Amino acid sequence: MxxxxxxxxxxxxxxxxxxxxxxxxxxxxxxxxxxxxxxxxxxxxxxxxxxxxxxxxxxxxxxxxxxxxxxxxxxxTTGKPGAETDLAQQVAELRKRIELLEGRMSASGSEHKEG
Incomplete structure (x- = not known):
């Protein structure tokens, strides 16, 4: 048994x-x-x-x-969640600043050529 x-x-x-x-x-x-x-x-x-x-x-x-x-x-990733949208906003702001600076340079360049 x-x-x-x-x-x-x-x-x-x-x-x-x-x-x-x-x-x-x-x-x-x-x-x-x-x-x-x-x-x-x-x-x-x-x-x-x-x-x-x-x-x-x-x-x-x-x-x-x-x-x-x-x-x-x-x-x-080293950033916080949603950092991609912050980066996209920063890039958009930098592009606007570049366009503004290029506009100023082209305007001041045309004044110097006329003068």
Whole structure:
């Protein structure tokens, strides 16, 4: 009787270990889904490949999944959110100033030629 109980416990432990490893390797994919990562499918496929490479890729998948956030993208920008619109406004103001200066120069240049 104890032989069957021991066999049952052994099979149960093997099944739990097998599925536990699979669930563990899906953690980067779940992070990617939660963060709406643009490379979700690649992270999921690489997680399966990591199972067959003795988990060598798994830490890199975790980092890859954690790098992206939907609100800030990859996080490599140094500006604040909305800095692109500020930059566009600055460029428009500089163009106006250049046009004004060019207008002054052409007006003063025509006065010097007439005089």
């Amino acid at each position: 104890l032989d069957y109980v021991a066999l049952g416990v052994l099979i149960f432990a093997a099944v739990v270990l097998f599925y536990g490893i699979i669930v563990l390797h899906d953690i980067p994919y779940e992070i990617a889904v939660h963060r709406n990562h643009p490379h979700q499918d690649a992270i999921h496929a690489a997680g399966w490949v990591s199972l067959f490479t003795l988990h060598a890729l798994w830490p890199f998948l975790w980092i890859w999944a954690m790098l992206y956030r939907e609100d800030r993208g990859w996080g490599f």
